[in-house]
Amino acid sequence: MKSGFVFYRSWLDSMSLMTEEERNELLWVILRMGLYNEEPKQMSRMVAISWSLIRTQMEVNNQRYENSIQRRQKQNESKMEAKQKQNESKTEAKQEQNESKTVAKEKVKEKEKEKEKVKVKVKEGEVDFWNDVVARLEMLWEKIKNN
Secondary structure, three states, rough: OOOOOOHHHHHHHOOOOOOOHHHHHHHHHHHHHHHOOOOOOOOOHHHHHHHHHHHHHHHHHHHHHHHHHHHHHHHHHHHHHHHHHHHHHHHHHHHHHHHHHHHHHHHHHHHHHHHHHHHHEEEHHHHHHHHHHHHHHHHHHHHHHHH
């Protein structure tokens, strides 16, 4: 149910040729059709003639109104879909960002573990190096003692 409708000056001008009773009847018909989409079953001959011309314009206006409602509904649906897709994209982006951070943290941990392994190898290498130095010094010492 609509809350209003368009009333044209030409309709009022055409009513000037009617009696007051016919005018009231036509106005009532226009109001019922414009607000409630109800068309009367019976009307006087003069009102029926005027009404046939007015009804055509009212039907065109009603169709425009219905089309505009459908257009707005489609626009609202499109906006809602776009907003939903945008929210989904944001959620996916945050998830990907979190996954990237997790992967990066894991890589950092792996690198730290590798560094620890390298440190251990270096320390083992240092021990081996110093063990080798000590062994050579002992061999030299033995040679010097024997000579």
